[in-house]
Amino acid sequence: MTGYFGSYVVVAVLLGVGVAIFAGGLLANRLLRPDRPTAEKLTTYECGVDPVGEGWAQSQIRYYVFTYLYVVFAVDAVFLFPWATVFADPGFGLTTLVEMFVFLAFIALGILYAWRKRVLTWT
């Protein structure tokens, strides 16, 4: 189990073991427990209060910006990884360092705009 493919076989086996433990636990639970459902038992339990209406509510559009900020930061972080492995190598040096900071500066501009428009404040 060495080398590229061997190490990922280990990852796959570990994933399989995890799924088996999880599914096995739930299955054993289902086999061992008594099961007598009634309409009252099947309703959603929320602090003993009967649920009213449906479980669906339209959410506010302002939360979309938070999700989008998360996407921007994820893309941002993904480019930091390959950069971090090479920027100190011979043949890269200061130019590569500046290139990444230009990239970060553009994204920081977006954060600055969001901050100035008070998107980030909690209301």
Next chain:
Amino acid sequence: MTPALWPPTAQEIVFLLLSVVAVGSALLVVTTRQLVHAALWLVACFGALAGCYLVLTAEFVAWVQVLIYVGAVVVLMLFGIMLTRAPIGRTADLDSGNRVVAALVALATAAVLVTVVIDGFRSAYTPLDPGTGSAKSLGGSIFRTWVLPFEALSILLLAALIGAIVISRTDIKGRE
């Protein structure tokens, strides 16, 4: 030097199985009647695609696929669904009247892509060397050859972020 196609190696079998999962879940994305299930099938599709990348030794791209597409883009889509007034659950009128045209366009696009790939590569063969898809080799090619697209990407992200802020803030008005 092209190796024999038969018997298939373990990598080829795993790749084929993963592609079947990817195509199958992609079909379920567009055929399911529940909007939230479509987003969840998209997770399965992207996950299988990440597995395909892993088998092709594109290690870094595979984990980027998991981080960005499975992690961030699907969350963005679920938020998009939650913003709409559409009810979740089974929806009968989820199909648009354009489904035949859409299927034709999708088939034509697939035909063009498959023809180009087959015509362009034919029996070209590259050995799968682990390490060619690592973060270090990708970093080398990004910061040596593809610096301009990399910087252009930051402007794209900035434009999309500002657009999202302007659309989501109801108190930012356009010019009268």
